Amino acid sequence: MKYCLTSAAIGGGIILEYDPGTGMMKTATIEHTLSSEAAKLLARNWPIHRKLLTVLSESIKGRIDDVTEIPTFDMFWKRYNDTRGKKATTDQWDRLKDSERILAYAMITKYKQETPTWQGILMPEQYLKKKRFNDFMR
Helix, strand or coil: CEEEEEEHHHCEEEEEEECCCCCEEEEEEECCCCCHHHHHHHHHHCCCEHHHHHHHHHHCCCEEEECCCCCCHHHHHHHHCCCCCHHHHHHHHHHCCHHHHHHHHHCHHHHHHHCCCCCCCCCHHHHHHCCHHHHHCC
């Protein structure tokens, strides 16, 4: 059981893996430098058990995504369904951390549904470059 916890309170995402039998944490991957405030928050609330992950997520207004696999660029490209700027979009995708790729991929549908018509949907490169997926975490 692998999950990605993302929140502005921790400054990005953490990928956590839990043992399916016991629910205890096996690994945690923090892909960014934590601020001292975020480090203290996690030290006080480290989700050693899967049930604690939900509690932590709610307390920091975070988002939990199940991770069966890290999305590939081709998966992103197909779901975003916009053929403009593939090379530039590939370059932006390559700059993302795994936790950002998970969130960017997961938020495509919500981003497209909740973006007002008058505002328009960004080209895929700009969606990634401006990290618009962070605007739709909840």
